Amino acid sequence: MQKENVIIKLDKFDREILRVMQRDATVSMAELSQHVGLSHTPCWRRVKRMEADGIIRQKVTLLDAKKLNLGVSVFIYVTLKNHDGDSLTKFENAVQDINEVVECHTTSGEKDYLLKVIVQSIEEYELLLKTKLTSLPLVDHISSTFALKQVKNTTALPI
Structure with missing residues (x-):
């Protein structure tokens, strides 16, 4: 346990x-x-x-995004209209259903969430933005930043 x-x-x-x-x-x-x-x-x-003890959660296979033609990484700040528990839960549950969203973090400060999205192209991101991201529950504002180059990539924790 x-x-x-x-x-x-x-x-x-x-x-x-x-x-x-x-x-x-x-x-x-x-x-x-x-x-x-x-x-x-x-x-x-x-x-x-x-x-x-849950220190080792699972063993996984890491994939090379570029070799799978998934070379565009987008970081997205999301601000919600409401900040009550029900609104946050609705947003967090809806994000789970979007495969292109590979990470979702709650943040402090002016923005509520930081998402990491991985897609094939800018055009694919635009379609995702128009069809899914702007339709997420209670979204007030979305701000996207495209990664130009990945300088470091590790899943290893600094132990």
Whole structure:
């Protein structure tokens, strides 16, 4: 069972296990244990404990967006008309149904949300904007910024 809002203490072996697994989730337990300097069973126990604690949420395959012809990244600030709990929930639920939205963050300050959208082209983004984004519940204002170049891309957390 995943422990919510509990800070879990990690030692140097746990952190090294996580570093290795962030680089390559397909690493075998034998390779992982050898890399971190533990025998197979203690290494396996640590991985299983971190999975049970929710530190390791899932193992995924990362795709190359450009090779899939998804080379346009757009960052979108959204401001809502209302800020009551029901309005926020309606917006957040509606965003879940738009596949092109790969990230959605609530933000502080003047804007309510920051979305990251990945599409094939500017034309595809324009269509998405007109048909889906402006139709999201209670949207007051949308401001889009196109990424020109990705300088850094990592999914690894700084542990």
